[in-house]
Amino acid sequence: MPQEKWTVEIAPRRKSLLPDLRELWRYRDLTYLLARRSFVAMYKQTILGPAWAIIQPLLTGGILTLVFGMLVGLKTEGPSMFLFYMCGSVAWNFFSRCLEKTAQTFADNEKLYGKVYFPRLCAPVATVLVTFVSFLIQFAFFLIILIVANLINGYGIAVNWGLIALTPVVVLEMGLFGMGVGIGLSALTVRYKDLTLLIGVGVSLWMYISPVAYPASVLSDKYPALRTLFMLNPMTPIIEFFRSAYLGTGSLDWLYLGISFGVTALMLILGVMLFQKVERTFADVI
């Protein structure tokens, strides 16, 4: 039989560590349902339900305002300290949730992965989708506060419409960056359990080296020598982007935003490859 047509060939090693995107697309219903499942499971039996999505940035924004704005007395840019902090923390929140939750991919889907085949990437993609929904709620809430504050207090905030149009691209970047780092870490935690404990600490540290609790200008003014290093953190230009677009403050540096995209692409590919490599024999390890 010379022209045998096999649908699937299972071999010890993959031909390529990159995922079969067509297959991933074919399983889009599953991705959607997995996302729905975790969304429902997350909010069912909580009294406030999805309202938590709103309370969280309010609390974070409030605490940052209280601690850094009032107690420490950091100077922020723009007319409203609260809006400044909220803008940064909503964006940061999306990224960090994506990272932390996708880093749990193998641990959370242990049972499913051990029992049935489907493109493993469906699970982290679903996680990012759920996080994205929470982000949308938070972001819409942020916009409402922004508009209301603008009208009542007459802040006269000059939004940058050109940048606002770019928001979806940057949000996508954040999601993919968080997922890339997250699934890479989840692959490593299968082998090195110690890492699980480090991730939480690592993400908090990362927040403090990103301009969430302070404007980027504060750091680059104080330590000009460290500016390049500081800006190379992909999250720095992203948060600055949001502040430039919606609050009309901050200093968006296109060069570093470009680098940020490059790093995202790199981390995503690296993370996916690590993930795909571990996924093949994951069932033997658990």
Place this chain on the structure above:
Amino acid sequence: MGEIVLQARGVSKQYILGQIGSGTLRDDLDRFFARFKHDKREEEFRGKSGDRFWALKDVSFDIAAGSAVALIGRNGAGKSTLLKIISRITAPTEGTVRYKGRVASLLEVGTGFNQHLTGRENIYLNGAVMGLSRADIDKRLDEIIEFSEVGPFIDTPVKRYSSGMYVKLGFAVAAHLDPDILICDEVLAVGDSRFQEKCIGKMSELAAGHTVIYVSHNMHTLRQLCTTALYLENGRLTYSGELEHAIGLYAGSSHLAETHVDLSTLQHSGNMGKLASLETLDIRDVLSAEYPMDGVIRLSLEVRAHTDVKGLRLFTLLSRPGSGCVATSMSAPLCMAKKGERSRLDLSIPLGGLAPGEYDAEIWLCFIDPVGRMVSYDAVPRAFRFAVTQNPERTDGMLWNEKRHGLFRLPDAEGTCTVIGKE
């Protein structure tokens, strides 16, 4: 043989025994440097990482379209590993598996069910996990709900389900997947006995039109579903072919059935003892002492005569373990022997419509005197045990239910149908 739809070539899987996955970064770094230094320590690390063990070694086979293949082997023979490789849950260490079409594997019922979601939502989720699209499930939804028998509770979260309802729903989804190749790992035993029958019925229906690979320790079910078999022993494929032969290998390997019985070691009874005695018994043709309904038991018995005997018959009294005699098979006068002779009786005992189940056989060597009294020379109350298995061919595709149908199927009723009027 139809077209080959699944092909395995030299499939091997190695596991590392001991503590898997507990490695720390330091161990790995040490090992990495050791490799560079060509250090003897690498050997040490190898030893440390545990013994290697081949769960599967060089397994090759072909499966033709439409065949129902049983995968048989004792615990630890590598059945589950092979299924996991075919269903792409884990990768082989060596070798390849290729297949055509869509494979659905049921290694567990209700995979991916979420406690908080309703039955209906879980059908979609479970279906999607198994590779069905939303549209596919939409088409089958009513059928699935009907089959699952949880209709009124379909919009209730599954955490409020009884465990029976849970598995019923899981099986219902699985039974409606309609893949090209179906892989099943002992998932049939779910629900109450009536639902189990329904499951088995559904499975034989599926086995008729699909390529099925089925793993079970239950030979009754395998006989109903499969025609050919793969027999695994210690990770190697030692036989591939006839189901009965594979079952025999399995039975032989697990010493379930004795085919040669030294009757002198068993308890005897009989009122004319010492005139003739039953010495040994061999069950022929099958190795597992399991017969389908309508099957025939073939026996060889060695008899020793201590006096001149003639006209001896063999009675076989069948009883269900724990209950009384349910049937007796009698032979024509068979045995004639002079004093001191040993002779062999070859017997065929047709089981007729005897219902599926386990039976104890008691054998009597006896004769019937002119006034109709039975005189037994020798009797062994518990000579051997055998099982009758379901045979849907004999029961018009239906499963025999002892509670409902009793212990025998009488010969088919005859009748005619005549039109006697019109409204």
